[in-house]
Amino acid sequence: MTLSATGEDGHEVAVPVKxxxxxxxxxxxxxxxxxxxxxxxxxxxTTEPGDDEH
Known part of the structure; x- marks a missing residue:
């Protein structure tokens, strides 16, 4: 599962739940x-390697 977050450019980006x-x-x-x-x-x-979801 991923959530979205707003990047510095104002667009939402996917981020791992962890x-x-x-x-x-x-x-x-x-x-x-x-x-x-x-x-x-x-x-x-930037995320920890163990947080990456595929």
Whole structure:
């Protein structure tokens, strides 16, 4: 299962659930989940290798 997160460019990006659980999250008023995650401008959200989902 993956969740979406908003990247620095304002677009939503997929993020592994394990990463969100590790970093914590906030439910926004519109029901979206916000998580403050490490983000590389070229690669997108950076995750631990064990979090990757296929």
């Amino acid at each position: 990463t969100v659980l590790r970093h914590g999250w906030t439910v926004l008023a519109d029901g979206r989940i916000h998580a403050d995650l490490p983000y590389d401008p070229r690669l997108g959200p």
